[in-house]
Amino acid sequence: NAGVTQTPKFQVLKTGQSMTLQCAQDMNHEYMSWYRQDPGMGLRLIHYSVGAGITDQGEVPNGYNVSRSTTEDFPLRLLSAAPSQTSVYFCASSRRMASGNTIYFGEGSWLTVV
């Protein structure tokens, strides 16, 4: 069972470069989201999507773009990388946004911006 798959696992970027973190899920989940994890700050929501063609901002959306053209994929784009975006990024999905559904996480993408 693949679940939620993120690529790449590790990436080093130079300031100002752009890149896309890929996320795919094979569970036919409607709800997908991106979080970033920083030491002492827990996980903070960047963007989320409740279905194909629908996205919305979370707590820390600045500097990131998302799109949801298919149910399976939810890529996160860094437009112009900054050192403050050095973090661990997690993609997550659940059946629906409804409150009781368990959210499942990918294995994470470690990003360093130099």
Add this chain to the structure above:
Amino acid sequence: AQSVAQPEDQVNVAEGNPLTVKCTYSVSGNPYLFWYVQYPNRGLQFLLKYITGDNLVKGSYGFEAEFNKSQTSFHLKKPSALVSDSALYFCAVRDDSGYSTLTFGKGTMLLVSP
């Protein structure tokens, strides 16, 4: 706005002793509460959740949690700790509106000594 507090950055316990990891929350409406565990360099794994019903919820790996509405708490417990339980634990909350994203606490590192 909803929030989660995990008052302890770190909990130390000896193997075989009971463990408790504390979590308090604040939401409008009814809470839906989750515990996740993260092992080093891995994604978050779902442990258990409270949606409704019995206040004592049992989950994976022998963990359980007790929902206490009057104290707005959802503490994670295990009767006998294992060294392999050493990890980072996150409490998370959603409200019951059906449109609520998942808000995480900052995490508690559990260290179980042999």
